Amino acid sequence: MSKPVTVCALTISMTAFxxxxxxxxxxxxxxxxxxxVIALHGLPCGEVVSVKTQGDNDHMVTCKDKxxxxxxxxxxxxxxxxxx
Amino acid sequence: xxxPVFVDAKFIGARRRRCGDAGRVGVxxxxxxxxxxxxxxxxxxGEPLPAGSNQAASAAIAPVAPTVTPPTPPPSPPPAxxxxxxxxxxxxxxxxxxxxxxxxxxxxxxxxxxKSGAPAAKANPKPPAPPAAAAQIPTKDVVAQNAxxxxxxxxxxxxxxxxxxxxxxxGFMTKIALKxxxxxxxxxxxxxxxGKLKTTLAELRxxxxxxVLKVLSLLQDSDPxxxxxxxxxxxxIWGILSDRMKFAKFASA
Numbered sequence: 001m002s003k004p005v006t007v008c009a010l011t012i013s014m015t016a017f018x019x020x021x022x023x024x025x026x027x028x029x030x031x032x033x034x035x036x037v038i039a040l041h042g043l044p045c046g047e048v049v050s051v052k053t054q055g056d057n058d059h060m061v062t063c064k065d066k067x068x069x070x071x072x073x074x075x076x077x078x079x080x081x082x083x084x
Numbered sequence: 085x086x087x088p089v090f091v092d093a094k095f096i097g098a099r100r101r102r103c104g105d106a107g108r109v110g111v112x113x114x115x116x117x118x119x120x121x122x123x124x125x126x127x128x129x130g131e132p133l134p135a136g137s138n139q140a141a142s143a144a145i146a147p148v149a150p151t152v153t154p155p156t157p158p159p160s161p162p163p164a165x166x167x168x169x170x171x172x173x174x175x176x177x178x179x180x181x182x183x184x185x186x187x188x189x190x191x192x193x194x195x196x197x198x199k200s201g202a203p204a205a206k207a208n209p210k211p212p213a214p215p216a217a218a219a220q221i222p223t224k225d226v227v228a229q230n231a232x233x234x235x236x237x238x239x240x241x242x243x244x245x246x247x248x249x250x251x252x253x254x255g256f257m258t259k260i261a262l263k264x265x266x267x268x269x270x271x272x273x274x275x276x277x278x279g280k281l282k283t284t285l286a287e288l289r290x291x292x293x294x295x296v297l298k299v300l301s302l303l304q305d306s307d308p309x310x311x312x313x314x315x316x317x318x319x320x321i322w323g324i325l326s327d328r329m330k331f332a333k334f335a336s337a
Contacts, residue, residue: 029255030255032255033254033255033256033257033258034255034257036254036255036257036258036261036302037255037257037258037261040258040261040262040265040298041261057256057257071257073257073260077260077264078260078264079257079260079261079264
């Protein structure tokens with residue numbers, strides 16, 4: 001394999017690796033954020049284990065204790081947590 | 085085990101050099117990517133000291149005082165006219181500023197007092213007294229300083245607000261939810277001062293404390309300096325909320 005090809009392959013593989021890491025970190029940050037939102041509203045959750053994003057600031061989350069919540073920002077600018 | 089004789093030594097050397105070059109390039113790329121991924125948090129200027137250390141806070145009273153002096157002037161003019169009538173708590177709060185503003189030599193202060201007569205003698209005995217008390221009973225002075233330190237804590241609401249908005253320790257949705265709760269609490273205070281809400285300040289203190297605790301619990305692990313700043317400003321913020329005039333001024337601003 002020639003030198004330019006090696007360098008190119010290395011760059012692509014490392015970019016893919018770090019992009020994957022970054023996306024995972026974003027996901028973890030979102031889960032942490034939504035966990036805090038649920039806790040701020042005084043609702044039981046423990047920890048958010050999965051997030052399904054439905055739109056801008058509109059998430060459907062599942063908690064460790066199997067509770068499911070719809071978290072979104074309403075037209076008045078308030079964060080709403082609805083138990084599903 | 086020996087290397088096969090048909091492999092050219094020059095070829096092996098060139099191959100090793102290429103591998104070395106590729107490895108070096110990989111290392112450099114790795115470092116560059118790490119550098120681009122990492123974020124450097126710069127501490128904002130004028131960061132207050134952690135609230136846990138009273139000694140550090142009292143030691144740093146001199147640099148803190150200039151930021152505090154603008155709010156204090158309203159109470160400071162009265163001491164010249166009627167210092168003996170003032171309550172004990174305001175005196176404790178004003179004392180550090182008086183000490184800073186007073187000349188370092190107590191002797192000249194006592195001479196004019198002797199010359200000016202009884203009214204001046206009534207007004208002047210206080211400034212020389214603190215140094216004497218500090219020399220004789222240091223514990224009293226320490227207690228007085230500790231009592232005065234929370235009141236003298238710097239309160240820069242704009243800076244706190246900016247830092248709260250910019251901190252990475254709290255996520256976007258959490259920040260919005262917190263803002264909602266802060267607005268709700270402020271509305272409660274508005275209703276209370278307007279006479280629409282039948283409650284007491286003591287009862288309003290509870291949701292305030294709860295909200296502060298929520299913010300602190302979110303910040304304490306990821307942004308301890310901001311958490312410390314909020315702890316330091318906690319009583320000062322309550323001082324604004326619990327005073328009708330200050331709250332009105334704050335709400336209109």
